[in-house]
Structure formats: structure tokens, C-alpha cells
Ligand SMILES: Nc1ncnc2c1ncn2[C@@H]1O[C@H](COP(=O)(O)OP(=O)(O)OP(=O)(O)O)[C@@H](O)[C@H]1O
């Protein structure tokens with residue numbers, strides 16, 4: 001069978017990042033090498049503090065690195081002006097934050113519609129589309145709720161819906177199942193996997209949740225600011 005050549009979506013090479021906290025320096029990334037293909041669901045696992053959130057924040061253009069290169073769809077996002085960066089992210093990237101980061105004064109449906117409105121869609125059409133995706137995630141009865149009246153798992157699903165709604169080419173999720181029960185976690189990963197396969201989107205999913213490992217095409221195991229190993233079988237990931 002002829003093998004289809006997959007395009008590289010993300011390419012990180014020798015990425016180094018040090019935080020300066022007063023007089024203390026913490027080197028969070030110590031030369032990360034990683035690439036992600038189009039249509040791939042890559043999971044990123046590793047102990048707390050090993051640099052997972054730092055790495056995906058750099059990939060998503062939220063944080064700058066000190067040295068090395070990080071290219072997203074062939075662009076060095078760190079070299080963009082602030083406005084170019086905002087535009088690039090609004091069009092190409094969906095991000096699920098570890099702490100959800102929902103806007104407290106907006107309803108679930110309004111939160112989810114934000115990326116569409118930023119990209120120029122009319123408010124009513126954006127809200128209808130937001131309600132559709134919330135329904136897929138089992139939240140059709142919560143579209144008018146404010147984040148404060150939602151459970152942690154419901155807020156997490158709203159955050160995921162917001163990351164997917166504008167059909168970004170790269171979806172980056174920081175522990176997207178941390179507040180979900182096993183069954184809901186499987187449902188959400190099923191939706192993500194289908195997006196990667198059917199629409200050739202690329203997904204990076206940071207996780208500690210071994211129950212969702214089987215959805216990954218590859219699992220990158222991170223340790224002390226570096227990618228230690230990349231495995232293709234979830235059984236190998238669990239062994240490590
Ligand atoms: N804003 C910051 N200022 C100073 N140090 C930071 C900052 N953010 C992260 N760090 C440090 O950088 C290292 C990597 O942090 P990071 O948040 O990337 O880890 P993580 O792998 O995502 O951990 P977790 O699994 O707990 O979310 C840690 O030692 C952390 O204390």
C-alpha cells in the first residue's frame with residue numbers, strides 16, 4: 001500500500017526556557033526535540049513540574065522560549081508581532097487551559113462562541129454553532145449557565161468546546177480529562193480522535209490519565225525538561 005506523506009504541523013528543536021522568579025532561576029525546558037504531524041493525536045505525559053504546560057504554551061504562542069526553534073505550520077510564532085500572533089492564534093489554534101480560564105460573566109454558550117465572534121462570525125450564528133457543540137458534549141441543558149453554576153467537569157467540557165469550535169488546525173489541551181469521569185473522558189477523547197482523523201487536525205494532549213492513552217497515535221514521555229522517549233503503544237507508555 002502506498003504510504004501517505006503527512007505534513008509536519010509542529011516542529012520543536014533544542015527548545016530551552018528558563019523562568020526567573022525574583023532571584024531564583026528555574027530551567028523548565030532543557031532542549032526539547034519534538035515534532036507533530038498533521039492528523040496526529042500526540043499525548044504528552046510526565047511527572048508534575050517536568051515542563052509540559054511550559055512546552056505547550058510555547059507551541060501555542062502564549063509564552064516565548066529563550067533559545068532553539070519552534071515552528072507551527074512553518075511559522076516561527078515567537079517572531080510575530082503581538083497583533084500577528086493574536087490573528088494567527090485566533091485562526092489556527094485551539095487551547096484548553098489546565099485551569100479552564102472561562103470568562104465568568106459569559107454563559108457557557110457565549111464562552112464557546114467567543115473564537116467564532118473574534119473570527120468575524122455574526123453573534124446569532126455563532127451562538128447556534130456553540131449550542132450544537134455543547135450538545136455533542138452532553139451539555140445541551142447548560143447553554144445558558146454561567147461558569148460559577150457549572151461543576152468542574154462541565155466547565156472543562158465548555159473549555160474544550162471553545163477550543164474546538166473554530167475548527168483550528170492545531171488543538172492543544174492541558175489535562176482535558178482531569179475533572180471528568182471515565183465515561184465522559186472517553187466520549188471527549190472519541191470526539192477529538194475523530195477530528196484528528198477525519199479533518200486531519202493535529203492534537204497535543206497533556207495527560208496523567210492512562211485511561212485515555214489508547215486514543216493516542218504517539219505518546220511523548222517527558223522528564224526534567226526534555227522528551228525522554230516517544231512510544232507508539234500505550235502499553236509501552238504505561239510500563240515507563
Ligand atoms: N511562571 C512561572 N514562574 C516561575 N517558575 C515557573 C513558572 N511556571 C512554571 N514554573 C516552573 O517551571 C517548571 C515546569 O512547570 P510546568 O508548569 O511546565 O510543569 P508541568 O509539567 O505542566 O506540571 P503539572 O503536571 O504539575 O501541571 C516547574 O518547576 C515550575 O515550578
Ligand SMILES: [Mg+2]
Pocket residue numbers: 052053054098174
Ligand atoms: Mg501543567
